[in-house]
Amino acid sequence: MFNKRTRIKDLLQSDKVNYQTTVMGWVRTFRNNQFIALNDGSTNNNLQVVVALGSLDETTLKRITTGACIKAVGEIIPSLGKGQKVELTATSVEILGDSDAEKFPLQPKKHSLEFLREIAHLRFRTNTFGAVFRVRHSLAFAIHEFFNKKGFVYLHTPIVTASDAEGAGEMFKVTTLPLDGTAPKNEDGSINFKEDFFGRSTNLTVSGQLEGELAAMAFSDIYTFGPTFRAENSNTTRHLAEFWMIEPEMAFSDLEDNMNLAEEFIKYIIRYAMEHNKEDLEFLTQRLDEEEKQKPQNDRSEMGLLQKLEFVVNNDFERITYTEAIDILKESNHNKKKKFNYLIDKWGVDLQSEHERYLVEKHFKKPVILTNYPKEIKAFYMRQNDDGKTVAAMDILAPGIGEIVGGSQREERYDKLTERMTEMHIPLEELDWYLDTRRFGACPHAGFGLGFERIVQFVTGMGNIRDVIPFPRYPKSASF
């Protein structure tokens, strides 16, 4: 067996000293021809491997370069230097993989996030991305743990879908037909998808919600957690063409149950990361502090990253209706002094991100749950309220990120649902399978969608969503 190593994390956490061990990892820096800062990805902290002067031959010494992969055998002892508690005095060092220092792009210095994005295959080896992706892992794990504890069934909804009526966004087409113009055609000149692989036109999924509802009408509580695709030409710090989404769906639930679950869920996974990724979050807090120092005074956030997470976990989210939000915005000095690009003058308008940011960052200074939006600006499946004007929708807005959750109580009444679909020109026959849930044993139910990368952004403090997914896909970019 080759792997008889100790993980650096375990080694640094333990107080044990004076024992022989083997470590393997990648060289971060090699100082003074003696001190190797070794990292194996188990933690952000490096192990100092000390090579006694003259103990290694000249050629091996030369091969210990930034980025090289090595195996070191020796004794763990209390460190003679100041920066660390323990260190390993190496009796042997073996080069597992060389790294040409002249060509290896990562240098022992600060790099811009934009540069690292171009070398996404190597950026895992930096402190920042090491921390980000360990936190991402923890959040993903916590999500499954949370729902499992609550008795939710993890449902795998299809990635290739025939439904294009949901209207969540532009879709990527899936086809095996030739793209050179020789694809079989109908009489009217359109592509004949009956000849395609699935015998019909198919796309990559934009949401698993409708399928999730089907399963909730049998298991009571389900959740999905998988990749989702939007072919929107969005170029922002919070949109991706391929992203991961969590979509719980609960039978026997109304809008309030939905909000309660969403809030408990968000707090649970943040708390989990705070408990299991303390060092990573401390590092990211420090990183963000340094980044904030570059900004002008007014643009700096009042709280550090950990402080902000602490605050979110320990305080109730603010819950207000759309109507109340409009009143607050209309009466705000910001609106009166015409500081908004889009002034709030009447009920019914959709909120712009400047308004959402004002509510979350200026007015309440905490996450806000907005409910009961006008039905005109929301999807067909949301439950119509008795006032005839609004639907039982809820959006959770987070400071710095904006919309992090979108959800609603679903319209379970067959007549109301089909009436709304007809108004919105959604063909009933396409979603006949969905309508079956309303025909056979319908019940009040609710659910929401949470963008995984956005919560990772929130927890890690990363400004650009492209830096919280290993290999981001966005317009004009699908490298690696």
Place this chain on the structure above:
RNA sequence: UCCUCCUUAGCUCAGUUGGUUAGAGCAUCUGACUGUUAAUCAGAGGGUCGCCCGUUCAAGUCGGGCAGGGGGAGCCA
């Protein structure tokens, strides 16, 4: 897709009213030193100034187009 800013060495950036041979720090290489913490000190190598077209005696510098990137907006998660 729209608005706006940017593109000069491997990286981060200077580069004056257009004017000889384009600079710095870090990284790399060579040497010195040897309990260092992004080690330090000395020296060396490294550039088609994003691409194309134009203005001019002369363009890294001015103008136009294209490409790529950042930030903001829209769409949303």
